[in-house]
Amino acid sequence: MSDRDVAVLWALSDFRVLSTLQIAMLFWRPSLAHKLAWWHLPQTAIDQVLASYTAHRVNERLDFAKWLLAIRRKQPEQLATLGPGFDLLVDPKWFGSLSLPEQQQVPITPQDWLLRLFDYDQPLPQAFYKRRRLPSEFISTGCKQGLRRLFDEGYIEPEEQPTRLQQGRKPLLWYLAKQGRDTLAGIANVSTNAIPWKTAGSYSPWGLPHRLENNDLRISTLLAANRHGWKIQRWIDDDQLRTMHSKKSERVKWQRPKDPRKPNGETVEEEGTVVADHYFWLDTGKNWHNFYEYDRGTKTVQYQEPEQNDQDFERKIYTFTAYYKSGLYAQRYPEAGKSMRVLIVTSSEARLQSLKAITEGVVNQMSNNDKDRESGLMRYWFTTADKIRPTWEDYFSESTLLDGEIWVRAGQNQLRAVIW
């Protein structure tokens, strides 16, 4: 077992379940140096390219070159339709010569052609950006073979995802098998029971997509932190959070207006526990303590029937705010001190706006003065799921979910970075 094999097993224990794609993102990262080597570039040229251009640009231009090659191979007649300028790059005599406008034919090697592409500053054809991207293009052979080997040796167990027939196939899901769990226990020198795991098929049809989406969010965050050289000191998943926060001593109480239309009128007391999808402590030199809440647009936004409904978003904000104000948060997370934020990822811009308005209303309701209100508002941050980077489609993204200006804070309107 290689170090990477062991790391995969630990990840399966940690995440409980991972898709082939997610494992590829974590442990079989694409290598730009290898991609460049495929073009028979000498090592010096590879080093120079990687030093001169951003990873995002190198990857994009390599993809573009491969895309042109594939078209040239399969549908050469399409090349003429790409728009002005590209006949230059994809002249039929390509690989022998490059046709220049009103000039002599200049012989050019594939290597020079590729290098010229990195410098090419005109916009690329729309068709390139609209091309179909398949997850399987991202998953390297090594990843599939490595997982297959771990399965053959009995460490992990696969499960097929249910798919719509028009959807083709989805990536396999992988779980820790009994032998893998025993192996980890041996390595960590603890009892087998101390190694968390889930067995294939034990997630409910609702729980599985929930878990996989949250894994995506966690993986994006991990990769982003790695890229910036920041350290994640602690990560707690929803299972652990549930057991921690559902203790009777951590239940919180708050006052809510009896009639939402009359915020200063009569109030009723309510009680609940904090529910979040993740907690993480990010160390960038400064320390950031965050909860993640992945809102899938299934919960109702506002109270409907207060007595029965404990899943709505407004109630969630009440519990977070009350949990913080009661001092229970500082007790549970002593290293965080006063630092606490709730990062909310939602499905659409429209939903983001309504969740944000709800949050502002609740904070307003629970604050005694302006200072109190301001410090309450700065704890809640919102973004939409489609802006989360990196993903398998945009692994070499220019910015990440941590440094990109994709978040909006409660009480404000402009987009900002969540870390500064």
Next chain:
DNA sequence: TCATTAATAACCACGAACGG
């Protein structure tokens, strides 16, 4: 009735680079 199509991950074989 029967063949083809659409969709997409897994599978397979091959070459280059790398480390020992």
Next chain:
DNA sequence: CCGTTCGTGGTTATTAATGA
């Protein structure tokens, strides 16, 4: 020199829907 790892191209498996 050999085994491993990475990237690439091509093939296979699967099923309902579609077409002849």
